[in-house]
Amino acid sequence: MPSRALKNVTSEDLKEKARLIRRETVRLTDICGSGHYGSSFSMAELVAALYYQFMHVRPDDPKWDDRDRFLLGKGHAAIGLYPVLADLGFFPQNWLDSYTRLHSPLGDHPDVKKVPGADFSSGSIGHNLSVSVGMALGLKRKGSPGRVICMMGDGEQTEGQIWEAAISGAHWDLSNLIGIVDINGAGSDGDPQATMATEPLVDKWRAFGWDVIVLEDGHDLEQVQDALNRALNGPGDKPRCVLAYTVAGKGVSFMEGTWQWHLGFLGPKDLERAYAEIEAGDIG
Numbered sequence: 001m002p003s004r005a006l007k008n009v010t011s012e013d014l015k016e017k018a019r020l021i022r023r024e025t026v027r028l029t030d031i032c033g034s035g036h037y038g039s040s041f042s043m044a045e046l047v048a049a050l051y052y053q054f055m056h057v058r059p060d061d062p063k064w065d066d067r068d069r070f071l072l073g074k075g076h077a078a079i080g081l082y083p084v085l086a087d088l089g090f091f092p093q094n095w096l097d098s099y100t101r102l103h104s105p106l107g108d109h110p111d112v113k114k115v116p117g118a119d120f121s122s123g124s125i126g127h128n129l130s131v132s133v134g135m136a137l138g139l140k141r142k143g144s145p146g147r148v149i150c151m152m153g154d155g156e157q158t159e160g161q162i163w164e165a166a167i168s169g170a171h172w173d174l175s176n177l178i179g180i181v182d183i184n185g186a187g188s189d190g191d192p193q194a195t196m197a198t199e200p201l202v203d204k205w206r207a208f209g210w211d212v213i214v215l216e217d218g219h220d221l222e223q224v225q226d227a228l229n230r231a232l233n234g235p236g237d238k239p240r241c242v243l244a245y246t247v248a249g250k251g252v253s254f255m256e257g258t259w260q261w262h263l264g265f266l267g268p269k270d271l272e273r274a275y276a277e278i279e280a281g282d283i284g
Contacts, residue, residue, distance in 0.1 A: 003233040004068070004145060007053050011221045015284040017048035017084070022251045022278045024083035024096065030271060032100040037255055038248035038262040039153065040080030042184035042218070045284055046244060049224050050149060051084050054232050059089035062116040066146045071132050074153035074182065075109035075122020076263075082106050082115075090117035126159030128152070129179060133168045136177035136239075147176045147232060154183040155192035157201065163208065169239040170209025177239040178231045179210070182218070186248035186259035205241045218246035221284040252277050 021044040029035025051057070055068040072081060079099070086093050091105075098104035105114035109122040120131050132150040139146045156162060169177050181201065189195055198204070205212045211234075215227040224244075231240045248262065249255025252274045266274055 004054075004056050004147070006229070006233075009053050011225075011284065014045070014048045014052060014221050014225075015282075017052050017087070018044040018284060019251075019278055019281070020083055020087060021047060021080045023275065025080050026266065026271065026274050026278070028079050028082070028096060028099040029265060031097070034263060034265050035079050036076045036263050037252070038186050038259070039074055039077040039182065039184060041250045041252065041255070042186075042246040042248050043074075043077060043080060043151065043182050044251070045219050045221055045224050046151070046180060046182065046228075046246075047081060047084060049221065049228055051088065053225065054228055055149070056146075057088070057117070059117065062090055065142075066144050068146055069119040069132070069135055069148045071120045071128040071135075071148070071150045072110060072122055073125065073128035073150055073156055075125075075128075078106075078108065078110045078122070081110065085115070085117040088117070091115070125153070125156045126161040129162050129165040130168075132177060132179075133165050133172070133174065136169070136174040137172050140172070140174060140176055147178060149178045149180065149232075151180045151182060153187070153192075154181060154185065154198070154201075155187040155195065157181065157198040158192070158196040163204075166205065166208040166210065173237045174239045175237045179205075179239065179241040180231075181241065181243050182246055183243060184246045184248040185257070186262050190259045201243055205243070209238060211236060211238045211240045213240060213242045215242055215244040218244035219250055219283050224284075251281050251283055 025040040057067045058064045099106045110118040112118045112121045129150050132148045136148040255261040
């Protein structure tokens with residue numbers, strides 16, 4: 001398992017980056033008229049810790065061969081990823097102001113051909129883990145220290161391609177492959193478990209040959225940092241899956257835990273209230 005040094009950041013730094021993700025998700029949704037608040041907010045602490053503490057990337061050289069790769073299987077949450085890429089310097093901040101507008105490189109889903117720092121176009125739900133397996137296998141054969149992180153949604157676990165990829169990752173002993181399942185309990189049709197039950201996910205991922213790390217609170221930064229460090233830098237020759245239990249819409253009280261805010265749009269009064277709660281919140 002390739003191990004790489006952690007960047008020197010504080011928990012307060014990461015809390016502010018998670019707030020950045022939430023603030024910008026609200027702002028960009030206001031630009032385009034509709035956005036995925038719930039799934040962007042639920043992954044905020046995970047994405048902040050990955051990019052600002054754990055992942056090795058070079059914004060001045062986005063295609064650096066030995067970089068860590070991040071693939072967003074739940075591509076509709078790209079609205080929460082773009083602000084991080086801009087903040088790190090992968091592209092100019094003013095690109096965000098054109099989000100989803102005509103000729104903008106920033107669409108609802110990441111486009112690898114248009115967005116510096118995007119490692120794969122999200123495509124259909126379920127495809128990204130398969131692509132991650134291919135990337136991890138290539139990096140392993142080259143002897144690269146690069147790792148591949150694939151973030152998936154809980155509803156995505158119903159896709160058969162996920163499990164074909166899981167078998168392959170274990171078969172090839174891809175210890176440089178990390179899956180993260182953002183289990184926020186909310187999809188466009190309600191609770192994913194009511195639509196198609198996939199629990200117990202711990203037993204399923206273990207049965208497919210992966211080491212499983214259960215992250216009980218995906219918004220507690222101490223727990224997030226510990227789980228990601230074990231996943232990215234721990235010993236062993238198996239791929240790892242972090243099952244991160246999160247809250248959809250975390251950080252804005254009237255959105256939290258409700259699938260109705262998986263996709264939506266805030267009116268002026270609720271917009272003001274959302275900004276205020278994000279700034280005042282002490283999540284993490």
